[in-house]
Amino acid sequence: MNIDLLRGELIRLTVEDPETLAKLVSQWSADSEYSRLLDWDPARRHSAKNAQKWFEKQAEDDNSYLFAIHTLEGDHIIGEIGLDGIRWTHGDCFVGIGLGDREYWGKGYGTDAMKVILRYAFTELNLQRVTLDVFEYNPRGMRSYEKAGFVLEGRQRGMILRDGRRWDVIYMGILKDEWLRNNA
């Protein structure tokens, strides 16, 4: 039994009060690139109060597991990661990740957090697969997800219109069998 289920090499996952995450997310939303990597809806500023209401709803949703990402070194909260839309009878869910603190981009923190949440999804929640979508203009994200074991499952052509051109929404997935093989 792995007792440090939520701890990786660089980060650990915790659950924080809605108020704590709301304040951070409200700050992070100042970075429009961060918002545009996360969502195809228009980038906008969220008040801490508004974000808190959203996190309170998430906290009560049994089909959603949302975590804060802490660095092991220095114990900073640098982002969020969550499983949502869990369909228990099919063992499928979506994962979403965002590193709000761009100091930590491209250094392996996101990949490490993804590896930790996959272990949680497959060995504690006993899910059968995990799905994500990533936008064509986010190659750094795609590389990170490949490193964590995700494989390409297709692309919705031209789903997003931004900066005057159309971009694909790319789907990736990982099956439990694949994860077990990768981690044997």
Added chain:
Amino acid sequence: MSINSPLFEGNFIRLGPIDHEKDPEIVSRWTHDAGFMRMMYTEPARPLSPWQVKKKLEELEKFIDEDKNIFHFRIRARSDDRLIGFAELTWISWTNASGFIRLGIGAPEDWHKGYGRDALGMLLRYAFTELNLYRLTAVIPAYNLAALGLFTSFGFVEEVRRRQALERDNQRWDLLHLGLLAAEWKERQK
């Protein structure tokens, strides 16, 4: 197509609003047919009483009012206005002009009669000429061969294959995303 072409009257069917008095009884019957429910929904098939359906339809209409990103129609027979199914454009993202499309014909005796084909043709015209969408996505389980056949016959192509995303009858099934661009649809109208 011109500005006065009817958008809601097809060859066999018309697209109408919810009838909160009469629809619940009929929809309740559909929910007792696991075959229909498993084709339409990934949630576990679960029969609903007319009262439960009535509540759900009221919630749906409230959601339509508040969210502005869903267009929901009831499919009715032109001959006698009888309810035969539903058709909707949903999760519309206005800034990206992208949306999702769903449709279902409820009773087995109404299948294979061209109602779905009629309704899908009208819904596509509505999506591309009234809502001015750029593209549509249909999410269909790999075992729903009727839907896959219908949507591909209108030019939808497989874009995403979520491998083994569903489990039914002790078997894993892929969940497919089919896509159609407005430009592709327009090309086919010539």
